[in-house]
Amino acid sequence: MPMHMLDPAGLACLAALAEGGSFERAAQLLSITQSAVSQRLRALESHVGHLLVVRARPLRLTEPGKILLRYARQLDVLSADAAQELGACLHREARVPIAVNADSLATWVLPALDALVQAGQRQGYALELIVDDQDFTHDWLRQGEVLGCVSTVAQALRGCDCQELGVMRYQAVASPHFLAQHLPQGLNRGNFASTPFIVFNRKDDMQAQWVSQAFEVRGPRLLERFVPSSEAGARAAAMGWGIAVLPELLARPAMERGELCPVLPEVGVDVMLHWHQWRLGSDSAPPPMMRHGLLDQIGRAILQGSHAALAPATSMTRPGADNPVHDSLDRGPGQPRAGI
Numbered sequence: 001m002p003m004h005m006l007d008p009a010g011l012a013c014l015a016a017l018a019e020g021g022s023f024e025r026a027a028q029l030l031s032i033t034q035s036a037v038s039q040r041l042r043a044l045e046s047h048v049g050h051l052l053v054v055r056a057r058p059l060r061l062t063e064p065g066k067i068l069l070r071y072a073r074q075l076d077v078l079s080a081d082a083a084q085e086l087g088a089c090l091h092r093e094a095r096v097p098i099a100v101n102a103d104s105l106a107t108w109v110l111p112a113l114d115a116l117v118q119a120g121q122r123q124g125y126a127l128e129l130i131v132d133d134q135d136f137t138h139d140w141l142r143q144g145e146v147l148g149c150v151s152t153v154a155q156a157l158r159g160c161d162c163q164e165l166g167v168m169r170y171q172a173v174a175s176p177h178f179l180a181q182h183l184p185q186g187l188n189r190g191n192f193a194s195t196p197f198i199v200f201n202r203k204d205d206m207q208a209q210w211v212s213q214a215f216e217v218r219g220p221r222l223l224e225r226f227v228p229s230s231e232a233g234a235r236a237a238a239m240g241w242g243i244a245v246l247p248e249l250l251a252r253p254a255m256e257r258g259e260l261c262p263v264l265p266e267v268g269v270d271v272m273l274h275w276h277q278w279r280l281g282s283d284s285a286p287p288p289m290m291r292h293g294l295l296d297q298i299g300r301a302i303l304q305g306s307h308a309a310l311a312p313a314t315s316m317t318r319p320g321a322d323n324p325v326h327d328s329l330d331r332g333p334g335q336p337r338a339g340i
Contacts, residue, residue: 010044011072013037014052014061018069018145021058044068061143070144073097074280077147080125081293094125096294099141099149101134102200103168104273106230107249109150112305116298125294133203134271141276147295148277150302156276163303165273166310169248172210172263178240179261187243187263189215192222196242198233199224206269210245214267234260245269249309270316275302 016026017037027034045052052065061069073096080094100109113127120126130146132139137149142157156162174183187195192215197207199222211220225242227233230250237244238259244251248268254260277299 006047006068006071007040007044008075010040010047011068011075013040014044014065014068015072015076017041017053017059018061018065023059066144068144070278073144073147074278077293077295078280080123094294095128096125096298097128097130097146098298099130099132099137099146099151101137101150101273102131102230103134103247103250104150105129105131107247108305108309109302112301112308113298116301127298133200134273135205136203138276141278148275148298148302151274151276152271153276154272154274159279160276161279161299163275163299164313165275165303165306166312167316168271168273168310170206170210170245170269170271171248171251171265172207172214172243172245172267173237173251173255173260174243174263175238175240175259176261178237178242179263181240183263187214189217192220194223196225197222198227198236198242198244200230200233201226201228206245206271207243209269210267213269214264270311272313272316273306273310275299275306 013026013030016029017023020026020029023034023037027037030037041053048064048068050064051062052068054060054062076094077096080096109129117127130137130140134150134152137146138151138153140146141149141151141160150165154162172187179186182195183191192211197211199207207222207224208220211222212218223242225236227236227241230246233244234246234250234254236242237246238254243263251260255262277295280293280295
């Protein structure tokens with residue numbers, strides 16, 4: 001079945017179902033009835049000969065559905081590219097979803113994308129930022145939910161381009177009051193398990209990475225306090241909730257104000273980040289830096305923003321400190337956690 005024969009209305013319906021998670025929400029997004037959503041989906045499934053959506057609560061896409069969702073997302077971007085080159089208006093706003101990790105979003109991604117977001121308001125496209133742990137953003141790309149992602153994964157998917165962004169450096173910090181009250185002798189191998197650590201969510205293993213490196217223990221069991229926001233996690237640490245392992249970019253202003261102090265200044269974790277994006281067009285297309293489509297512009301903005309904010313890859317190990325690269329491909333299954 002030639003892909004150009006797919007009904008754009010059916011593809012838009014599939015994308016709305018993926019975004020909304022229900023027929024009711026998809027109908028609202030498309031400004032049509034639920035019956036029309038069902039009809040368009042059935043027509044698309046009949047055309048491709050595959051079940052595309054599992055009718056459950058919430059609904060989920062099948063593997064063929066994910067493939068067509070990726071195609072629909074790419075078609076949206078190509079339509080925006082054509083409209084941009086022709087100076088034409090799109091009949092509906094093109095949405096370009098990308099996945100980023102929360103720490104990058106809290107520090108350097110927004111300034112990097114600002115010019116493109118402002119241009120999109122004039123030209124009829126919108127960036128959608130989906131947030132997940134840096135070890136899991138790549139899954140969104142693989143499943144067709146996004147067209148690009150910031151990730152720790154270094155290996156490009158087939159049909160994707162991958163570029164190094166730089167190193168995000170993490171340091172354990174806490175408020176001076178917390179350190180004086182709870183750790184007058186400092187954090188050590190004997191007391192880390194009873195010391196509260198501020199954690200983004202249950203996917204976040206940065207604190208365990210830091211403790212493993214600091215005290216040479218495998219799979220440390222930590223007392224965790226969950227605060228699902230990078231900025232709020234920094235504030236919680238300044239308020240004395242516990243130790244937070246934060247990007248130096250995020251912690252530095254509070255450290256300069258005296259609100260946070262390094263717990264063990266000689267210990268840090270370096271995380272290498274990469275940008276992945278689907279290659280729109282043929283496999284023989286030129287590299288992203290030589291292309292001019294909207295997704296390529298996003299990639300260039302991400303690359304330039306990261307180079308201004310992150311440390312270069314050559315600085316993965318700091319002088320006088322043993323800082324192994326944090327690589328999700330080498331990390332085993334997570335250990336049980338203690339928390340509230």
